[in-house]
Amino acid sequence: MAGKRVIITGVPGVGKTTVIEESMKRLAEENVPYRAINFGSCMFETAKSEGFAEDRDQMRNLDRDVQKDLQKLAARRIGAMEGNIIIDTHASVKTPAGYLPGLPAWVLTEIHPDTVVLVETDEDQILMRRMGDESRRRDAEGCRSIAEHQAFNRAFAASYAMMTGCTVHIVRNENFLLDHAIDALVAVLR
Numbered sequence: 001m002a003g004k005r006v007i008i009t010g011v012p013g014v015g016k017t018t019v020i021e022e023s024m025k026r027l028a029e030e031n032v033p034y035r036a037i038n039f040g041s042c043m044f045e046t047a048k049s050e051g052f053a054e055d056r057d058q059m060r061n062l063d064r065d066v067q068k069d070l071q072k073l074a075a076r077r078i079g080a081m082e083g084n085i086i087i088d089t090h091a092s093v094k095t096p097a098g099y100l101p102g103l104p105a106w107v108l109t110e111i112h113p114d115t116v117v118l119v120e121t122d123e124d125q126i127l128m129r130r131m132g133d134e135s136r137r138r139d140a141e142g143c144r145s146i147a148e149h150q151a152f153n154r155a156f157a158a159s160y161a162m163m164t165g166c167t168v169h170i171v172r173n174e175n176f177l178l179d180h181a182i183d184a185l186v187a188v189l190r
């Protein structure tokens with residue numbers, strides 16, 4: 001398999017998609033080829049066509065086995081892609097049944113990541129970003145719950161590193177400091 005596979009994770013609303021999009025622009029200027037894939041979009045294509053979900057925010061409330069099947073299909077599609085790939089996804093997904101691993105063994109064996117990146121910032125900033133985004137149907141959560149999710153994500157990322165030998169990076173995406181986050185991510189991707 002040729003190319004580098006970098007998995008970018010972070011709790012909803014931390015700004016991972018924003019950091020990825022801006023980093024892709026920087027990499028294009030430097031002629032470093034990357035393709036960015038949104039894992040949730042790959043899952044949603046199947047979920048929608050099979051009638052399981054009408055919007056992406058419904059997916060985390062689906063039956064756990066359905067979510068796992070959607071995960072497997074998405075991982076297989078992404079695993080077959082060539083070249084340098086960024087995968088925008090989640091270390092864990094908060095579901096009514098508990099934290100669902102975003103990258104269980106059957107996903108990791110398809111994708112073979114080189115690196116897992118955790119995009120993080122203070123939980124009060126995440127809460128404010130979620131409240132400001134009217135385009136999504138976010139779960140109602142307080143700062144303590146968001147902090148717990150970020151802590152769990154570090155534990156999940158460590159287990160993914162143990163399973164695959166991939167490295168783990170933490171990128172901070174703080175208010176008014178998006179450029180710092182882009183610098184940090186581009187350094188990982190170069």
Ligand code: AP5
Nearest residue numbers: 012013014015016017018040059060102129174175176178
């Ligand atoms: P996904 O597509 O990842 O959606 P999400 O979790 O809701 O993430 P978003 O893309 O909405 O948020 P973001 O953190 O990227 O923030 P954004 O850049 O928009 O996943 C959708 C669903 O797919 C999941 O819920 C799950 O069901 C499923 N799924 C995905 N992967 C899965 C997996 N592996 N296994 C199982 N299920 C999976 O930014 C948010 C806001 O912050 C914006 O307004 C932005 O302008 C602002 N912002 C960003 N950076 C800054 C900054 N530095 N300062 C100030 N504001 C900022």
